[in-house]
Amino acid sequence: MAKKLSSASFRVSVAPESGADATTYWLVPSVTQVKRKEDGTHLPEYVSCESRAKSGEDTPVSGIGTIKFVLTYQMGGTSSEFIYSSRIIVTSDMAAISFRLYVGGVQMDEKTVLVVDDGQNGKPGDEGDPGTPGKDGTFLKQIFTQADTRPDAPTGSSIPAGWSEYPEFGVLTIRGYEGEYYPNGGYRRSPKLTAHSGTYRDRILFSTTNANQVITLRVVVSSEAYDHAYIGTPDTILNTSNYFDRMSGENDRLISQAVSQPGNHYIEILYVKDSSVSQGEDMVKYKVVHSDTVWVSSAQATYDKDYEKWVYGTWSRPSKYLADTPDMEYIFRREESAFAPESDPFVKGFIPLPFASDENYLGDFLSSAAQVVDAIYKNGEDYYRCIQARPANSEIPITNEDYFKYLVPFTNDPLGVTEEYPREYMSFRKKENGKWGAYSEPKLHANYAKGEDGLPGPAGERGRMPFPAGFWSADIEYTATEDITPIVYYEAGSTYYVMRKTATIIGVNPMEDYRDNPTTSYWIPFENYKAIFTEILMANFAKLASAVFYGDYMFSQHGKDADGNDTTNYGLFDPTKIGQSDCPFTPNLLLDLLLGKFMGLDVDIQGGKIGDLVINGNKLSSDNLSSGIEIGSGSEGQGGSGRFLRLGGGYNVPLIGIRLDRQNPLSNGHRGINIESYGTGNVCLSLLANAGSKFAIDSVGPHHFYQRSGEVWDAPGVLWAGRISADGTIESSWGDGCTIDSPVYHGQAGLYAFNHDLNHTQYFVMVTAVHGNWSIGADTDKYTHQFTVRTFHKDQGYIDSPFEVAVIGRNRLKEY
Numbered sequence: 001m002a003k004k005l006s007s008a009s010f011r012v013s014v015a016p017e018s019g020a021d022a023t024t025y026w027l028v029p030s031v032t033q034v035k036r037k038e039d040g041t042h043l044p045e046y047v048s049c050e051s052r053a054k055s056g057e058d059t060p061v062s063g064i065g066t067i068k069f070v071l072t073y074q075m076g077g078t079s080s081e082f083i084y085s086s087r088i089i090v091t092s093d094m095a096a097i098s099f100r101l102y103v104g105g106v107q108m109d110e111k112t113v114l115v116v117d118d119g120q121n122g123k124p125g126d127e128g129d130p131g132t133p134g135k136d137g138t139f140l141k142q143i144f145t146q147a148d149t150r151p152d153a154p155t156g157s158s159i160p161a162g163w164s165e166y167p168e169f170g171v172l173t174i175r176g177y178e179g180e181y182y183p184n185g186g187y188r189r190s191p192k193l194t195a196h197s198g199t200y201r202d203r204i205l206f207s208t209t210n211a212n213q214v215i216t217l218r219v220v221v222s223s224e225a226y227d228h229a230y231i232g233t234p235d236t237i238l239n240t241s242n243y244f245d246r247m248s249g250e251n252d253r254l255i256s257q258a259v260s261q262p263g264n265h266y267i268e269i270l271y272v273k274d275s276s277v278s279q280g281e282d283m284v285k286y287k288v289v290h291s292d293t294v295w296v297s298s299a300q301a302t303y304d305k306d307y308e309k310w311v312y313g314t315w316s317r318p319s320k321y322l323a324d325t326p327d328m329e330y331i332f333r334r335e336e337s338a339f340a341p342e343s344d345p346f347v348k349g350f351i352p353l354p355f356a357s358d359e360n361y362l363g364d365f366l367s368s369a370a371q372v373v374d375a376i377y378k379n380g381e382d383y384y385r386c387i388q389a390r391p392a393n394s395e396i397p398i399t400n401e402d403y404f405k406y407l408v409p410f411t412n413d414p415l416g417v418t419e420e421y422p423r424e425y426m427s428f429r430k431k432e433n434g435k436w437g438a439y440s441e442p443k444l445h446a447n448y449a450k451g452e453d454g455l456p457g458p459a460g461e462r463g464r465m466p467f468p469a470g471f472w473s474a475d476i477e478y479t480a481t482e483d484i485t486p487i488v489y490y491e492a493g494s495t496y497y498v499m500r501k502t503a504t505i506i507g508v509n510p511m512e513d514y515r516d517n518p519t520t521s522y523w524i525p526f527e528n529y530k531a532i533f534t535e536i537l538m539a540n541f542a543k544l545a546s547a548v549f550y551g552d553y554m555f556s557q558h559g560k561d562a563d564g565n566d567t568t569n570y571g572l573f574d575p576t577k578i579g580q581s582d583c584p585f586t587p588n589l590l591l592d593l594l595l596g597k598f599m600g601l602d603v604d605i606q607g608g609k610i611g612d613l614v615i616n617g618n619k620l621s622s623d624n625l626s627s628g629i630e631i632g633s634g635s636e637g638q639g640g641s642g643r644f645l646r647l648g649g650g651y652n653v654p655l656i657g658i659r660l661d662r663q664n665p666l667s668n669g670h671r672g673i674n675i676e677s678y679g680t681g682n683v684c685l686s687l688l689a690n691a692g693s694k695f696a697i698d699s700v701g702p703h704h705f706y707q708r709s710g711e712v713w714d715a716p717g718v719l720w721a722g723r724i725s726a727d728g729t730i731e732s733s734w735g736d737g738c739t740i741d742s743p744v745y746h747g748q749a750g751l752y753a754f755n756h757d758l759n760h761t762q763y764f765v766m767v768t769a770v771h772g773n774w775s776i777g778a779d780t781d782k783y784t785h786q787f788t789v790r791t792f793h794k795d796q797g798y799i800d801s802p803f804e805v806a807v808i809g810r811n812r813l814k815e816y
Contacts, residue, residue: 023055025064025108027101034090034115046166047113048087049099059434062348063326065103072096082209082262089166089211090115091260141301141312142413144321146216146291149617154297154315162216162256163297167321167413170210172290175264178203183681187220187285190271192813198273201238204288207264215267216256216289221247222280223271229284230270234259238268250280254289294321298416316416319424319446324349324412327431334421335408337442341427345435352439354383354407365398376407383407417446472497472510479504487526496526548573548587552594555587560601622648632659712736714814719763719807720756723770724789726800728752737811738763750791750798754805759784763809775801 030048037043053064067084074095081100088097094115101109143163145151154160179202181188190200206215221229231245232238234257245255259265271284295318301310322330331341331351339356355361355376365377365384370392376385377398384404390396398404408421417424426445430437469478469486478486480499487498490510497510501522510523548557548570561567562582572584575592578599590599605615612627613620620629628648646657660672677684689696707713719737722730728746738756745753767777767789780788791801 023053025051025053025101025103027051027067027099027109027111029099029111029113030087031113033113036090036092036115036117040092042090042115044090046087046089047097049084049111051101051109053103061434065101065108068100068102070098070100072098079261080263085171085209087166091211141310142296142298142415143315144294144296145318146294147289150320151295151318153317154299157311157313159312160315162214162254164214167294167296167323170208170213170262172213172215172288173207174288175205175207177205179269181269181285183683184285187218187287188269189285190283192283196273200271200273202269202286203266204269204286205264205266206288208259208262210262212258212260213262214256214258216254217267217269217286218252218254218289219247219269219284219286221249221251221284223248223282223284224279225249226274227279227282228272228274230272231255231286232268232270233257234265234267236268238270240270240272243270247284294323295319296321296414296416298418314418316418317446319414319416321414322426322428328428329431329436330426330428331410331412331439332414332424332426332445333408333410333442334415334417334424336423336425337427340441341410341439343429343436343439345437347436349412350436351410351412354409355385367395367397368393371403377404383409414445423447474507474509477504477506488523497523498526500524552592554591554593556589557587559585559587561585714811716810717808719758719809719811721804721806723804724752724802726802731802735807738807746800748798749800752789752791753786754789755786756807757785758809758812760810760812763807765789766806766808768804770802770804775799775803777801777803777805 028050031044034047035043049067049069050062051064051067052060052062054060068081069084069088070081071079072095073079073093075093084099090097096112096114098110098112100107143154143159143165144167145163154163159165177188180191180200181202182191183189188202188204190202204217208215215234217231219229219231223229225248228240228246228248230238230240230243231247232242233244236242244257247253257267269284269286273282297315297318299312299315301312303309304311324330329349333354335354337354341352342357343352344350353361359376360372360374361376362372363378365371365379371377371386371390373386373389376383378384379398384398384406386403387405388403390403396403399406410427414424414426415421423444424446425442427439427442429439469476469488472488472490478488478499480486480502482502485499487496488510489496492511495511497514499505499522503522505522508522513521513523514525548555550573553573553575555570555573557568557570559567559570561569561572562584567585570585570587573587574584577583578586578590586601587599588601591597608615610620612622612624613629614622626648628646630644630646632644644657644659646653648655658672660670675684687696713734714736716737718735720733720735720740722733722740724744725731728744730740730742730744733740738758741755745755747753761782761784763782765779765782765787767779769775769777769791775791775793777789777791780790787807789803789805790798791803792798793801
């Protein structure tokens with residue numbers, strides 16, 4: 001390919017050698033420079049960048065290639081090259097931000113945004129007359145956090161811990177851990193059997209991609225008051241006098257810290273045992289709390305002139321923050337819209353006006369002019385609808401709610417819901433072929449709930465339920481009761497009619513009846529907008545949008561043919577062949593209105609019930625212990641050929657029940673449970689029977705345990721066995737139930753001391769001297785960390801002799 005530098009600083013055009021139109025690539029930063037003001041703040045506070053590409057005379061497209069950036073610091077030096085993913089917050093140590101565009105590994109463009117200091121103030125002018133005191137400044141402040149589920153509303157008049165002023169959280173990568181802690185139910189836990197005055201340290205290694213990126217740890221402490229867990233600051237060696245936070249007692253909370261620069265970092269966690277008293281679980285455990293789901297909350301911000309700071313009011317209930325992408329944009333409004341928002345196909349980030357395009361918009365509000373009812377006027381950046389005529393030159397301001405209604409604007413980001421604005425609606429648009437499409441119909445995005453629901457009010461009187469009765473015929477008898485009433489289509493007048501009296505009639509012409517008796521007729525016209533569903537239900541294969549009605553069925557016009565291919569040939573629908581391999585049309589969605597059956601090819605159920613099982617977020621739950629899930633058939637203790645897996649299902653059955661009978665014999669039969677694990681630190685099966693439990697395992701039947709070479713065997717019984725040479729060398733050994741120091745201590749003749757880590761005396765030693773000099777071996781002393789063995793000859797007394805020894809008893813708790 002041929003490359004040609006353009007007149008831009010580093011703008012590249014690329015064309016194939018055949019002479020086709022060149023493709024030009026370039027970067028578009030949001031600003032050309034950032035101003036650092038005297039108070040240390042920056043204008044703007046952050047910088048973003050987009051990539052563009054254009055072939056020949058085609059429309060430019062965005063989002064091409066990979067953007068990377070390098071930071072230049074005021075003190076000299078530069079950062080590594082990072083992949084750009086979201087806007088970069090400008091910090092006090094930055095001198096420049098250089099963006100680089102790569103396409104296919106080749107650099108195509110580079111743009112540098114300089115951070116420049118604001119110039120010095122000029123000589124002050126003469127003091128002017130004092131003005132009238134200004135009002136306190138206010139604005140709507142938004143803060144953001146990350147969580148898998150909706151967090152509680154923030155509290156406090158400042159920005160709470162764990163919340164950020166910007167929605168771009170960057171990518172947080174956990175690179176590993178170093179230290180004494182071990183995995184425990186998703187956490188990293190301090191070691192068990194902590195010692196008096198012991199110190200236990202762990203380090204989490206992680207990397208960030210954004211400046212001032214926040215990392216949040218959930219820390220759980222269970223200890224007595226004098227034992228503390230210490231949480232360090234990023235990239236700082238932790239000790240008991242230099243820490244970010246500390247906890248003791250029974251405590252569980254989130255701890256958030258901002259990391260100033262992108263790159264590789266660490267944070268240390270320390271558990272200090274200052275007392276010999278053990279209380280609770282005597283431990284600390286922690287985990288990183290991170291989610292890709294972003295939530296936003298907002299509050300009214302007011303500047304406090306006395307304290308020279310912003311104070312925030314009541315924070316709104318958090319809403320999901322939907323970030324724009326190169327091909328998808330979202331808008332929000334804290335009021336329901338009775339119109340579709342306008343869209344500009346060529347403007348990125350277009351925010352529509354808060355009224356329909358065909359409404360009576362009369363421009364700027366002028367106090368000298370009259371305003372008419374239902375007209376819309378602009379005042380500053382706000383729009384108002386006139387609800388009561390205002391005469392010209394009136395002193396009535398546009399903010400008077402008796403005359404004007406404020407039109408809630410659309411916003412690029414959700415503002416959250418409050419008691420004043422209890423609902424927020426969302427609309428989106430997609431980009432296709434370089435143009436933005438129309439905004440979708442606004443849908444409810446967030447709903448404000450305050451307190452518990454009140455008691456339901458009294459039931460209203462039930463009206464008659466209309467049912468379709470086809471085309472009107474003079475030969476058909478029509479009956480209306482207190483509960484139901486027929487709807488007919490009168491073909492001659494192209495009108496639908498419904499019976500309004502409880503009666504049975506035949507031969508009464510609907511059009512003539514209503515024409516001649518408008519107030520006492522049996523039939524009255526059924527307006528078209530109410531009769532739409534009747535038109536659908538009266539004909540087979542009638543459609544409403546993508547829904548098709550056929551007899552007792554309603555189904556999607558989209559589906560699969562007999563070969564599994566997508567099709568819209570819904571006319572081949574045959575309910576008798578649904579589920580068969582030769583079914584000519586299987587709809588994506590099918591409702592059997594007669595039997596109440598439902599079928600969907602790709603169903604995403606976000607709520608509701610399955611029997612007694614309630615769909616609650618990502619969980620199936622039930623307070624009824626007789627509810628459960630069962631696959632297969634049979635019951636516990638049943639003979640024959642039961643084969644099932646059961647979760648729950650009754651008060652007197654196991655929470656998990658499995659039965660396996662060999663129905664299709666194989667050389668090794670089937671397996672009821674098969675669990676495999678790979679990777680360092682994984683535990684294949686973990687059981688814990690706490691105090692009061694009868695057994696951890698209650699097992700009957702043939703058993704097969706085996707140990708592969710090099711694997712741990714740590715269980716009560718034979719804890720360790722070995723062959724010892726006459727000089728105390730361990731020639732060979734087996735078992736991991738305890739650790740024996742090597743070599744064995746050999747003192748005077750025939751004396752051997754074994755140092756171990758059992759920390760108890762509930763063990764027994766068996767010694768057998770090796771044949772050769774007819775010596776005898778016996779254990780002598782036994783302690784919590786040592787036992788001794790003596791070898792002697794019946795004639796020669798204590799002599800050195802080889803022997804074999806086995807330690808039998810209770811193993812010690814050890815983490816691997």
